[in-house]
Amino acid sequence: MAYTNVMSNYDIQISVSTQYIKAESNPEASRYIFSYTITIKNTGDIAAKLLSRHWIITDANNRIQEVRGKGVIGEQPYLKPGDSFQYTSGTMLETPVGSMQGSYQMIADDGRNFDAIIEPFSLALPRMLN
Numbered sequence: 870m871a872y873t874n875v876m877s878n879y880d881i882q883i884s885v886s887t888q889y890i891k892a893e894s895n896p897e898a899s900r901y902i903f904s905y906t907i908t909i910k911n912t913g914d915i916a917a918k919l920l921s922r923h924w925i926i927t928d929a930n931n932r933i934q935e936v937r938g939k940g941v942i943g944e945q946p947y948l949k950p951g952d953s954f955q956y957t958s959g960t961m962l963e964t965p966v967g968s969m970q971g972s973y974q975m976i977a978d979d980g981r982n983f984d985a986i987i988e989p990f991s992l993a994l995p996r997m998l999n
Contacts, residue, residue: 879977880913881948881985889994890959899963903992906957907941909973909985911948917977918947919954919985924971929964941973965994 890902911917924936939945946954960969970989976982 878914878979879917879975879981879983880911881917881973881975882910882912883973883985883987884908884910885987885990887990887992889992896965901962901965901967901992901994902959903962903967904957904959905969905990905992906955907987908953908955909946909948910953911950914950915977915979916947916949916952917975917983919945919973919975920982921974922971923974924960924969924987926960926962926967926969928962928967932963934960936971960992962992967992 885905885907887903887905890904893902894900909919919940921937921939922941924934926934926936942956942958944956948954968989968991969987971987972984973987974982975985
């Protein structure tokens with residue numbers, strides 16, 4: 870019996886880079902600002918549109934913020950196979966270290982809805998984590 874991995878048609882790769890924004894942060898007030906740049910690449914076989922996002926942001930005190938919304942930075946990018954989309958956004962933590970993870974809710978050209986998973990990544994002051 871042959872097995873076909875249907876989900877291979879829907880392959881969205883997500884890469885992340887982060888930066889601590891010292892000029893906008895105020896550690897004395899427990900205000901740590903981070904930017905993150907996300908690159909979303911469609912490495913699958915079918916075009917897809919990003920409909921919405923869901924973020925889970927956790928600080929070092931295990932305080933969790935959940936963010937849900939339409940698109941990213943006011944856009945709902947449409948990615949054909951091989952296309953990529955990059956954007957930068959930011960978040961505030963009350964601690965110098967935290968993490969983010971989540972998913973993008975997508976719809977493929979064939980009408981199938983699927984989630985593109987954003988693996989956990991760290992937010993930390995420089996030299997805070999080794």
